[in-house]
Amino acid sequence: MKSLAELEAIREKMKGKVAIRDTADNTVRVVVGMATCGIAAGARPVLNALAEAVDKQQLSDHVTVTQTGCIGICQFEPVVEVFEQGKEKVTYVKMSPEKARKIVEEHIKGGKVVTEYTIGAYKDAK
Numbered sequence: 417m418k419s420l421a422e423l424e425a426i427r428e429k430m431k432g433k434v435a436i437r438d439t440a441d442n443t444v445r446v447v448v449g450m451a452t453c454g455i456a457a458g459a460r461p462v463l464n465a466l467a468e469a470v471d472k473q474q475l476s477d478h479v480t481v482t483q484t485g486c487i488g489i490c491q492f493e494p495v496v497e498v499f500e501q502g503k504e505k506v507t508y509v510k511m512s513p514e515k516a517r518k519i520v521e522e523h524i525k526g527g528k529v530v531t532e533y534t535i536g537a538y539k540d541a542k
Contacts (some may be wrong), residue, residue, distance in 0.1 A: 432499045446470070449495040451486035457493035458512065459483075461511055465513035466496070469520035479524055492535060498523060507535045 448454070448463040467481045487495045492509035496516065499505050506529055508519060515533050522528050529536050 444475075445499040446479065446481045446524070447497045447499070448481070448483050449485070449487040449493060449497075450483040451459050452491045453486070453490040454495065459494035461513045462494045462511045462516045465516040466520060469517045470524070473520060473525050475520070475525060489535070492538065500513065508533045509535045509538050 434465055434473065446466055448459055448466065450459050450463065463481070463483055470479045470481055477503075489495060489507075489509070494510050494511040496508040496519065497505055498508070498519070506523070508530070509514070511533070515530075519530055519533065522530050
């Protein structure tokens with residue numbers, strides 16, 4: 417990204433893909449850490465993959481994909497958090513676009529947490 421115009425073009429492209437709206441109507445909120453550390457680790461393609469997968473699976477009516485700043489666990493970037501009403505937050509770490517698509521398919525659509533991508537699984541493996 418080299419100019420403000422290029423940033424604006426990205427913003428306009430993503431408007432239709434990233435459902436940024438009041439989460440009161442949605443049951444699932446997917447948040448991608450997009451601070452400098454997350455972007456450097458590859459969070460932008462992860463965000464794009466999540467938004468595209470939610471759109472492709474026609475889940476936009478109850479799933480919101482958003483971005484946030486620093487989540488505070490830089491060593492695990494890219495980080496994705498999934499918030500579902502009435503459930504505990506799930507934190508996915510070391511994400512890639514492929515992993516993001518699997519999360520949409522299995523967790524968000526299918527209701528089954530992809531445990532091998534969670535922060536708990538990553539810490540336990542060490």
